[in-house]
Amino acid sequence: MERRTRTAAQDTAGRTARRHHGNRHGRSEEARRAILEAADDLLVEKGFAGVTVEGIAARAGVAKQTVYRWWPTKTDVLLDAFLEDMAEDLVPPDHGDVARDLRTYLPWLAYMLSSTDTGAVFRALVAQTHHDPAFAAVFRERCLDEQRRRDRLPLERAVRRGQLPADLDTAAETDLLVGPLYYRVLVTGEPVGREFTDRLVDAFLRRTGLA
Structure with missing residues (x-):
């Protein structure tokens, strides 16, 4: 999949101000990008019905609770990922x-x-x-x-x-x-x-x- 550099300026609701702990992505912005990219990849591979929050978390290397901290549903993750792609491309x-x-x-x-x-x-x-x-x-x-x-x-x-x-x-x-x-x-x-x-x-x- 194409990889794109996402900046803190594209983040919403001050998400980058928070620190992330408990996974291999030491910083919040790194974890956020990993989650969005994982959501993109899984949607391409599995289709909408095949994507789960658990699957996104596993692909991104973060805890499921980390995903829920920023996005209440998988739809919110997928939309944010796609909106960033569209805005860039x-x-x-x-x-x-x-x-x-x-x-x-x-x-x-x-x-x-x-x-x-x-x-x-x-x-x-x-x-x-x-x-x-x-x-x-x-x-x-x-x-x-x-x-x-x-x-x-x-x-x-x-x-x-x-x-x-x-x-x-x-x-x-x-x-x-x-x-x-x-x-x-x-x-x-x-x-x-x-x-x-x-x-x-x-x-x-x-x-x-x-x-």
Whole structure:
């Protein structure tokens, strides 16, 4: 699995201020990272139903009580792990030109969703939303809403630069750009390669008069 460096600034609720004792990770932040990475790995390997707090603790090399100290359920662990991955991996670039930004971001988004461990975690969590309405509500609020905000960034930046009209419906245009990617990854399984993403960008540029 890809490994990423997580910083104390990304922690929540002052978790890094606490000290951790009683396992091979001497410091709280080390233990926290180990737990999040273990949760990621187990979700990829076993799917949502196969992940348990006990399994996360064993993989991370910490006591079960350490997991419960920070997260009340396995769902909370999995969501925090995934949110950190998304925040690190799926921030659109800013080249100062919307066409270049989209031609860079859409292929990267398609690759991340379809061909990486982060994407596998995303697909597993989305699948779980179909079986658990309470989880679905939390997942939409904590994950999907934030990702939609990131997906809109290239268009919102272009509006602020004056490259796109101020009255552009950025939410609707973003759905037309990235919606087909999510649909293919989550529903049809069709390819989402560069040719496909370039066609989406070309259609957008024509709609907005930039082509």
